[in-house]
Amino acid sequence: MxxxxxxxxxxxxTPAGRKLPLAPLLIMAFMGFIxxxxxxxxxxxxxxxANGLSVAEGTAGQFVSxxxxxxxxxxxxxxxxxxxxxxxxxxxxxxxxxxLANTIxxxxxxxxxxxxxRFVAGAFSGLLWGMLAGYARRITAPELAGRALAIASLGxxxxxxxGTPLGSWLGTAFGWRWSFGILSAxxxxxxxxxxxxxxxxPGQRAExxxxxxxxxxxxxxxxxxxxxxxxxxxxxxxxTYIALYLRDAGMTLSIDVALVVFGASALxxxxxxxSLIDRAPRLVVLASIALFMxxxxxxxxxxxxxxxxxxxxxxxxxxxxxxxxxxxxxISVAGGENADMANSLLGVAFNIAIFAAGVxxxxxxxxxxxxxxxxxxxxxxxxxxxxxxxxxxxGFPSRS
Numbered sequence: 001m002x003x004x005x006x007x008x009x010x011x012x013x014t015p016a017g018r019k020l021p022l023a024p025l026l027i028m029a030f031m032g033f034i035x036x037x038x039x040x041x042x043x044x045x046x047x048x049x050a051n052g053l054s055v056a057e058g059t060a061g062q063f064v065s066x067x068x069x070x071x072x073x074x075x076x077x078x079x080x081x082x083x084x085x086x087x088x089x090x091x092x093x094x095x096x097x098x099x100l101a102n103t104i105x106x107x108x109x110x111x112x113x114x115x116x117x118r119f120v121a122g123a124f125s126g127l128l129w130g131m132l133a134g135y136a137r138r139i140t141a142p143e144l145a146g147r148a149l150a151i152a153s154l155g156x157x158x159x160x161x162x163g164t165p166l167g168s169w170l171g172t173a174f175g176w177r178w179s180f181g182i183l184s185a186x187x188x189x190x191x192x193x194x195x196x197x198x199x200x201x202p203g204q205r206a207e208x209x210x211x212x213x214x215x216x217x218x219x220x221x222x223x224x225x226x227x228x229x230x231x232x233x234x235x236x237x238x239x240t241y242i243a244l245y246l247r248d249a250g251m252t253l254s255i256d257v258a259l260v261v262f263g264a265s266a267l268x269x270x271x272x273x274x275s276l277i278d279r280a281p282r283l284v285v286l287a288s289i290a291l292f293m294x295x296x297x298x299x300x301x302x303x304x305x306x307x308x309x310x311x312x313x314x315x316x317x318x319x320x321x322x323x324x325x326x327x328x329x330x331i332s333v334a335g336g337e338n339a340d341m342a343n344s345l346l347g348v349a350f351n352i353a354i355f356a357a358g359v360x361x362x363x364x365x366x367x368x369x370x371x372x373x374x375x376x377x378x379x380x381x382x383x384x385x386x387x388x389x390x391x392x393x394x395g396f397p398s399r400s
Contacts, residue, residue: 021139024198025151028132031095031190032155033162035125038102038183039067040160041167048176053111063105066115070122071129071351076212078127079344083209087135088200091128092191098124099187106180126351130344133328137339138201143278145332149325150274156324157266157317160259208337215341220334220394227384227395228327228349231289234380235320236357237364237373238299244370249303258313265317273322277329282396285326289385291319296377303371312374330396 042049042063050060082090101121108114133149140148171179216222238245239262243255269288276284295316302308328343335342364372388396 019141020144020148020151021199022151024139024194025136025148026154027190027193027198028136028152029154029158030193031128031187032132032153033159034155034183034186034190035098035128036156036159037167038098038121038180039064039125041171041179041183042176045167045171045176045179048171052176053109053114055111059111062115063118065355066118067122067125068351068354070119071126072348072355074123075126075130075344075347076341078123079130079341080212082127082131082203083340084203084206086200086203087131087138088194088198090131090203091135091198092194094124094127094131095187095191095194098128099184099191102180102187103184106177106184126344126347129347131340133332133343133346134340135201137332139199146277146281146325146329147274149328149332150270150277150322153324153328154267154270157263157270157321160263160266162263204337204340210338212341212345215335215338215345218334218336218338218342220391220396221331221342221345223387223391223395224327224331224334225345225349227285227289227387227391228346229353230380230387231292231323231384232350232353233357233360234292234296234377234384235323236354237361237376238316240358241361241365241370241373244365245299245373246309246370248370249309251303251306251309253306253309258309261310261313262317265314266321269318269321270325271321272318273325277322277325280398281326281329281333282392282398284322285330285388285396286385288319288322288326289381289388291315293378293381293385295319296374296381299374299377300371303374333397334394 042060046057046060046063049063050057053060098121101117101124104117105114105121108117132152136148136152137145167179167183170182216225242258246253246255246258273284273288292315295312298308298312298315302312327346331342331346332339360376361373364376392398
């Protein structure tokens, strides 16, 4: 199906007759799952990777850093280069580029080549994340765009809840290279499905393209990026060091159970977001940040109660589960015809926040202990809520 026929079909249908392109959106979610699992899986396999490549665990830890660095450095140039191109060819080429880089990482025995492959995989990942939101919206009727993004974003919580633990288990049971190899095979499957099922969509019109610096000053974009940065630092700091919080709180709750509870709750949050985001996008964002802060308060005040900590994990998961479609919807609407570039800025802000969270968390747990991390959730949550609340007109309006 071409982009022209898709657009015409949307124009000729009444709002009640328009339907979500469910199969293409699920393929996008499947690719998101692969990207998330590929990015986070090495964290659970550092000893095996270090042993397999005969390097220190600290060096093996650069698997994550190299991937994130590739995303930060090359996403914006890649998006600027491809934003005028038809979406489907770019989507498939990016998947195949990701597959190639991931396969090299799976078979390489040289640490420099392996880290270089991770850097390139991160770059293709950034391109895919940057275009997914705009692509999902372009093949969907406007009044269903938020729900479409929620479906296309399913891969994020599923990758965190299922993909990362499964990849770690495979790596432990059969060897870490098998985990990378299986993810590469899944990427090929995603490319084939995309070629057959996902419709094409046009790129951005040349006359509407503006430089990245001008995208930043589009009303609402900077405020949304600031919310993303602050909120994601708060989230990733606790998520990265959740094991230390549980240990310092004296919890008998295992890290595996905690992450499963969080992941399952994130799926609930994503479902809630999908049902409400097209009607009340501002309310959903503000409620999610407020719920995130509430979870931080329960983590702090109920740290000696397993039931309280489980409740906090549930609220945290619900609050964070819908964050991706909420923020992608907000920045896509604010960005207008430059939504793809705006979304690429979102991905860069997210990855910088991941890096900052790792550094900040390491400082906090060294200077204090894991119990200080929920306080960061509360403090940065207040800041994110204040920014979102004041960006009423352009960043987080009541209606998209």
